[in-house]
Amino acid sequence: MMRGPHKTAVSVRKPDGEIITKIDENNKTTRKGFFKLPIVRGCVNFVESLVIGMKALMYSAQFIDIEDEEESEGKLDKWLDEHLGDKIKDIVIYVSVFISIILSVGLFILLPAILTRWIEAGVHYISGWEGSQIFTSLTEGIIRMLIFLGYMALVSLMKDIQRVYEYHGAEHKTIACYEAGEELTPENVKKYTRFHPRCGTSFLLFVMIVSILLFSLLPRTGIVLRVIMRLLLLPVVAGISYEIIKLAGRSKNRCVRWLSQPGLWLQRLTTREPDTSQIEVAIASMMPVIPENKEDDRW
Numbered sequence: 001m002m003r004g005p006h007k008t009a010v011s012v013r014k015p016d017g018e019i020i021t022k023i024d025e026n027n028k029t030t031r032k033g034f035f036k037l038p039i040v041r042g043c044v045n046f047v048e049s050l051v052i053g054m055k056a057l058m059y060s061a062q063f064i065d066i067e068d069e070e071e072s073e074g075k076l077d078k079w080l081d082e083h084l085g086d087k088i089k090d091i092v093i094y095v096s097v098f099i100s101i102i103l104s105v106g107l108f109i110l111l112p113a114i115l116t117r118w119i120e121a122g123v124h125y126i127s128g129w130e131g132s133q134i135f136t137s138l139t140e141g142i143i144r145m146l147i148f149l150g151y152m153a154l155v156s157l158m159k160d161i162q163r164v165y166e167y168h169g170a171e172h173k174t175i176a177c178y179e180a181g182e183e184l185t186p187e188n189v190k191k192y193t194r195f196h197p198r199c200g201t202s203f204l205l206f207v208m209i210v211s212i213l214l215f216s217l218l219p220r221t222g223i224v225l226r227v228i229m230r231l232l233l234l235p236v237v238a239g240i241s242y243e244i245i246k247l248a249g250r251s252k253n254r255c256v257r258w259l260s261q262p263g264l265w266l267q268r269l270t271t272r273e274p275d276t277s278q279i280e281v282a283i284a285s286m287m288p289v290i291p292e293n294k295e296d297d298r299w
Contacts, residue, residue, distance in 0.1 A: 001052070001053070001056040001171075001285060002171065002174075002175075002282075002285040002286045002288075002289045003026070003049075003052065003289065004026075004289030004290060004291060005026070005289075005291050006025065006026055006289070006291060007023055007024065007025055007026060007288060007289045008023070008024050008026055008052060008289065009021055009022065009023045009024075009285045009286075009287075009288040009289050010022045010055075010056045010059055010060065010285060011281045011282070011284040011285035012059070012060045012063050012281070013277065013280075013281050014063050015063070019280065019281055019284045020063075021284050021285060021288060022059055023288045023289075027048065030044045030048065038239070038243055039236065039239030039240060039242075039243065040239060041239070041242065042238050042239035042240070042241065042242025042243060043235040043238050043239045043242075045242055046238045046242065049200070050097045050100065050101075051094070051097055054096050054097055054100075105231065105234075107147060107151070108144055108147060108148065108208075109144075109227060109230050109231065109234075110227055111143075111147065112140045112141075112143040112144040112147065113140060113223055113226050113227050113230070114223060115140075115143050116136060116139045116140040116143060117223050117226075119139055120135075120136065120139075131220075133216065133219070133220055134216070136220055137212065137215055137216035138212075138216075140212075140215065141208075141211070141212030141215070141216075144208060144211070144212070145208050145212075148204070148205075148208055149266075152201075152266065152269050152270065153269060156269045156270065162272060165269075165270055165271050165272040166271075166272040166273070166274045166275070166278055167274065167278050167281065167282070168194075168270060168271045168272070169194035169271035169272050169273055169274045169278075170189075170274035170278040170279045170281065170282035171282050171285075172192075172193070172194045172195065172196040172199065172267075172271060173189045173190070173192045173193065173194050173274065173279065173282070174189050174279065174282040174283055174286050175196060175286070176192035176193055176196060177189045177191070177192045178286060178290070180192065184283045184286060184287065185283075186276045186279045186280055186283070189279045189282070189283065190276075190279065194267070194271045194272075194273060194274075195264045195267045195268075195271065196249075196264075196267070197245070197248045197249045197257075197260040197263065197264065198245055198246070198248070198249035199263065199267055199270075199271075201263060201266050201267050201269075201270045201271075202245055202248070202260065202263025202264065202266070202267070203241055203242070203245045203263075205262055205263045205266055206241040206244050206245055206263065207237055207238060207241045210237050210240050210241050210244070211230075211233075211234075211237045214233055214236065214237055214240075215230055215233065218230070218233075244259070245263075248260040248263075
């Protein structure tokens with residue numbers, strides 16, 4: 001999947017080897033006025049990316065070669081198809097995004113807050129020390145980071161995910177080739193790195209770091225209020241992280257490049273070297289979203 005300034009394209013290689021590409025116009029409403037303001041645009045972009053990514057997965061799943069598909073279809077599937085038709089796809093997409101957000105909040109906000117509370121109670125029981133805001137913030141941040149890194153490492157061990165990461169690498173190499181001004185051919189694309197500063201992996205890492213810094217400003221409270229305050233700050237965290245990664249993708253400043261380095265290291269987990277066939281799919285997806293006007297080339 002490639003998303004340009006005006007269009008988003010999803011390319012899929014069918015079981016027979018043919019590459020097909022679906023092209024959609026980007027939502028222009030979220031690129032104007034209030035939605036274009038710094039921080040706000042980051043929140044909007046985050047939600048849009050979740051929805052677009054889920055739609056891309058649903059679209060690609062249509063081309064899986066399954067034998068006896070009719071026999072494998074359950075009664076519930078048939079009922080939903082008869083009564084809801086194409087609407088079921090939109091329902092599944094938004095329900096999936098909602099569930100993903102709930103699970104993420106539980107894993108990266110609620111769980112670290114609960115574990116930190118337990119650690120604070122343990123420290124107080126052993127030493128009598130009441131703790132401090134710095135101790136709470138650092139402990140919760142370290143736990144959140146460890147959960148995040150552990151999750152990424154475990155997921156990368158799955159065979160199917162490793163293939164997804166190969167396509168992820170193909171996307172990065174194709175974008176790098178385009179940004180270098182070279183013709184998009186498999187031979188040219190292979191020469192470029194699979195690590196890119198504007199990757200979603202880097203964005204998630206910045207979210208972790210920014211959340212540690214922002215949450216450290218919050219007062220120490222009970223577990224319920226602590227979670228609520230962090231949830232309310234999440235849009236701000238996403239917005240700030242977006243601005244940082246946008247700057248990192250364009251700036252040549254040494255300091256900015258240094259800040260980008262941990263995200264590039266993390267991409268060793270979330271990208272793999274692609275083969276030629278995967279690069280061909282990435283190129284097919286890239287070509288339709290390249291703007292005709294170079295001045296509009298805002299990636």
